[in-house]
Amino acid sequence: MSMLEIHQFLERLGNLIRSQGRRTSAGLDLQPVHLNALYYLSICNRYSDTLLAVSEYLGQTRGTTSQTIKLLEQRRLLTKKPDPVDGRVTHLKLTASGRKIVLQSWPSPVLKAAESLFPVDQQDALRDQLKQLLHTCQKVNDQKTFAICHSCRHNEKQAGGYFCRLTQEPLSPEDVTLICREHEFPQSA
Ligand code: SF4
Numbered sequence: 001m002s003m004l005e006i007h008q009f010l011e012r013l014g015n016l017i018r019s020q021g022r023r024t025s026a027g028l029d030l031q032p033v034h035l036n037a038l039y040y041l042s043i044c045n046r047y048s049d050t051l052l053a054v055s056e057y058l059g060q061t062r063g064t065t066s067q068t069i070k071l072l073e074q075r076r077l078l079t080k081k082p083d084p085v086d087g088r089v090t091h092l093k094l095t096a097s098g099r100k101i102v103l104q105s106w107p108s109p110v111l112k113a114a115e116s117l118f119p120v121d122q123q124d125a126l127r128d129q130l131k132q133l134l135h136t137c138q139k140v141n142d143q144k145t146f147a148i149c150h151s152c153r154h155n156e157k158q159a160g161g162y163f164c165r166l167t168q169e170p171l172s173p174e175d176v177t178l179i180c181r182e183h184e185f186p187q188s189a
Pocket residue numbers: 045047148149150152153154155156163164165166167179180181182183184
């Protein structure tokens with residue numbers, strides 16, 4: 001299969017998922033970008049839950065993202081928490097209501113509906129291939145990868161757990177499953 005065909009399938013799936021996302025967000029009196037910001041904050045680590053990181057991930061200006069965050073805060077879907085060490089940094093944390101919306105909205109209802117018709121072993125194989133395609137595209141794309149911590153060149157597995165050589169801080173088993181704005185793939189990977 002050529003990359004053109006792969007692109008066409010991904011485009012059509014993306015259209016289906018986006019269309020469902022518009023319906024889901026309208027039902028919650030939100031815009032799709034609000035749901036995307038909530039989702040991002042549910043999967044990012046503590047170095048990436050800032051206004052700047054959300055704007056980079058969504059590909060928006062800081063001003064536009066600031067409006068998104070303001071609305072989500074007014075709706076009590078997230079709260080702002082000052083960093084305990086660096087007073088200039090503010091973390092954006094989902095509230096229980098924000099987490100509930102994410103749990104209800106992901107995966108997309110259209111994928112949920114197809115799940116029982118798709119054998120588990122095929123789902124696993126497809127997931128692995130899509131993951132590989134995503135990693136390859138992230139590596140060749142000259143932008144921040146926002147990939148999962150355990151694939152980062154700064155992540156070091158130690159006897160007691162994990163350690164980030166960039167921030168010089170220990171990482172929990174959960175930390176290494178989250179995405180990070182500082183992520184970099186190993187040079188040889
Ligand atoms: S190891 Fe990499 S991805 Fe993980 S926290 Fe450090 S910089 Fe971020």
